[in-house]
Amino acid sequence: MNMRYIDLFSGCGGLSLGLQQSGWKGMFAIEKSSDAFLTLEHNLININNHFNWPDWLQKKNHDIDAVISQHTSELKSLRGTVDLVAGGPPCQGFSMAGRRNEKDGRNKLIDSYIEFIKLVQPKILFFENVKGFTVGFKRGNKRGEAYSQYVWKKLEGLGYDVHGKIVNFSEFGVPQRRQRFILVATKIGQAQTFFDLIVKNRADFFKSKNITDKMSxxxxxxxxxxxxxxxxxxxxxxxxxxxxxxxxxxxxxxxxxxxxxxxxxxxxxxxxxxxxxxxxxxxxxxxxxxxxxxxxxxxxxxxxxxxxxxxxxxxxxxxxxxxxxxxxxxxxxxxxxxxxxxxxxxxxxxxxxxxxxxxxxxxxxRKFEVPRYTQIGNAIPPLFSEQAGLALKDML
Structure with a gap:
C-alpha cells in the first residue's frame, strides 16, 4: 500500500516528483503561484495522475491561509489518514543569497504551516528551507531567535520528536553545492533516524541509478x-x-x-x-x-x-x-x-x-510571476527528494 502525503508550498513539483519515484502517493498539493502550479499540474496530475485529489478542494493554485480558513473541518477530518506533510514555506525572506528581510510577509507563512500541522496531525513531517533559516535576524548588536528554533519548539509542543540539520545536496548525487536546512519531525520513533538513513542508503541508491556523488x-x-x-x-x-x-x-x-x-x-x-x-x-x-x-x-x-x-x-x-x-x-x-x-x-x-x-x-x-527559471531555482532536487522519500518510508 502506498504511503500518503500532502505537499505544502509545492512549487513546480520537485519534492512531489521524488516522493512519487520513491513510492509515495500524493493526496493534494498547495501552491500559491499559478505559474508553478501549471508545471506541477501538467506533469504530476495530467500526465502521471499522481494525486488522489479530494473533491472538496479545487484542482488549482491555492493560498494556504485560504485553504485553512475555508476547509478547516475537511482538514481535521484527514487526521489519522496522512502519513506525511512535506514541504517548506517560501525562503526569500531568509535567504543569504538575497536581501534578508525579517519583515518579508512570506516569513509569516511559518505560522500558517504550524496551523496546518495542528489541523491535519500527520505521522511525519519533512521540512526544507534555506541555510539562512537557521540564522536569527540582526536586531542592533544582537541576533534574534532563528526561525528554525521557533519551528522546532512549536512542533515539540505538538508532541513531535524533532531533528534538523544542514544537508549538502551534492553529497547525494546532485551536481550542485546546494546546502539546505532539512527538519524532520515524527510521532513514531526518533527524527534523527532520517538523517542516519539517507547516509546509510546512499551507496545502494547510487548503485541502483549507476551514478556517484562526484557529478560534475x-x-x-x-x-x-x-x-x-x-x-x-x-x-x-x-x-x-x-x-x-x-x-x-x-x-x-x-x-x-x-x-x-x-x-x-x-x-x-x-x-x-x-x-x-x-x-x-x-x-x-x-x-x-x-x-x-x-x-x-x-x-x-x-x-x-x-x-x-x-x-x-x-x-x-x-x-x-x-x-x-x-x-x-x-x-x-x-x-x-x-x-x-x-x-x-x-x-x-x-x-x-x-x-x-x-x-x-x-x-x-518578479513579485507575482514565477517563470521557468525561478520555478527550478526554488525547487527541491528530485534526486534528493527520492532518497528522502525512501528514508521516510523506512521510518514508517
Missing amino acids: LSDAISDLTKSHGVKDSPDSKNFQAGVYSKPNSNYQRLMRQGKPLTNKIADSHRFARHRAETIQRFQYILENSVANLTISKALREKYNLKKHTIVPLCQNSCTPTLTTLPDDYIHYCEPRILTVREYARIQSFPDSYEFKGKYTTGGNR
Whole structure:
C-alpha cells in the first residue's frame, strides 16, 4: 500500500516528483503561484495522475491561509489518514543569497504551516528551507531567535520528536553545492533516524541509478551544448532551441531515462538571444576568470558592470547553488547563460519533466510571476527528494 502525503508550498513539483519515484502517493498539493502550479499540474496530475485529489478542494493554485480558513473541518477530518506533510514555506525572506528581510510577509507563512500541522496531525513531517533559516535576524548588536528554533519548539509542543540539520545536496548525487536546512519531525520513533538513513542508503541508491556523488557540470549538461546544433524553438517565436547529442555520462542517461533522444529538441532548451557585445564579454570572462567564483573587481570595472554576481561555471566540478536569476552564471564552454533545461538538469529534473509558463520576467512582475527559471531555482532536487522519500518510508 502506498504511503500518503500532502505537499505544502509545492512549487513546480520537485519534492512531489521524488516522493512519487520513491513510492509515495500524493493526496493534494498547495501552491500559491499559478505559474508553478501549471508545471506541477501538467506533469504530476495530467500526465502521471499522481494525486488522489479530494473533491472538496479545487484542482488549482491555492493560498494556504485560504485553504485553512475555508476547509478547516475537511482538514481535521484527514487526521489519522496522512502519513506525511512535506514541504517548506517560501525562503526569500531568509535567504543569504538575497536581501534578508525579517519583515518579508512570506516569513509569516511559518505560522500558517504550524496551523496546518495542528489541523491535519500527520505521522511525519519533512521540512526544507534555506541555510539562512537557521540564522536569527540582526536586531542592533544582537541576533534574534532563528526561525528554525521557533519551528522546532512549536512542533515539540505538538508532541513531535524533532531533528534538523544542514544537508549538502551534492553529497547525494546532485551536481550542485546546494546546502539546505532539512527538519524532520515524527510521532513514531526518533527524527534523527532520517538523517542516519539517507547516509546509510546512499551507496545502494547510487548503485541502483549507476551514478556517484562526484557529478560534475559537464556530466550533467555536456549533451546539451549549442555546438551540437540548433532548430527553431517549438514554443518561442524567433528563438533557437538546442538538440541532444549522444549521452556522455551515466547521469545524462539517467536524466534521459534511457530514451533515444539524439538530434531531438530538448524541452525548454531555448537559447537566450545575446547581443554581439554580450557574447564577446562572456567569452573574455571565460578566458580571463577563475571558474565558479564571481568575477574580479578589475573585470567589473573593465566592462562597467553593476551586477553583484556573475560566475563563469567550471565543467569539472559541481556548480555553486543555482539562484533564480539565470544571468548570474555563464556556461562553462560557451559564451551564454544556461538554458532552462540545463538549469533543470543541474537540479536533477528528468528531461521528461516539462516546464510551463514564461521563461523569464523582470522588474515589478518578479513579485507575482514565477517563470521557468525561478520555478527550478526554488525547487527541491528530485534526486534528493527520492532518497528522502525512501528514508521516510523506512521510518514508517
